[in-house]
Amino acid sequence: MRYLVFLVIFVLQSCQADESSDNVHQYVGKEFTSGKSMAFSEFKGQYVYIDFWASCCPPCVESLPFFEKEIHPLEGNSFKLVVINIDEDKQDAIDFLQQHPISYLNLYDPFGKLGMPLGVSSMPTGFLVDPKGKVIYKHIGFSMRYGRELKKLILEKIKTAGK
Helix, strand or coil: CHHHHHHHHHHHHHHHHHHHHHHHHHCEEEECCCCCEEEHHHHCCCEEEEEEECCCCCCHHHHHHHHHHHHHHHCECCEEEEEEECCCCHHHHHHHHHHCCCCCEEEECCCCCCHHHHCCCCCCEEEEECCCCCEEEEEECCCHHHHHHHHHHHHHHHHHHCC
16 A cells, blocks of 8 residues: 555656746756856756755765766867755755865755756755656666666767757
């Protein structure tokens, strides 16, 4: 019975994410450090990997450094990496980032304004968005195996975007 309840919740969340995914370019986030508004419409024409993270998330200890080393170098005209912190207490995220520094775009969304329409319910949750702003891939959690598969997928998309 518990499995059935989980499956129903998962399907409902997936449907919610699919219905709203056409609107990713309409989102506006706040840059983590400066608080400056950043419109996702700036990414039109690019693939974007969006990853939601929190300081209390054990897999994020692996994912953020992996993104720094393996995914961030892929950024260019056809790809952008964006992570979004959801900690209610920003100091928790600041402390985390002091131990695990990153140099790619980090937004701050403590009230879930960006995560809720996508159906984010656990950390980390990542989305690959196509150049038109549609979510084409969603993944919950992180492992090094997944990271390698993600890098391969992004490289394939970047290669086809250049043609």
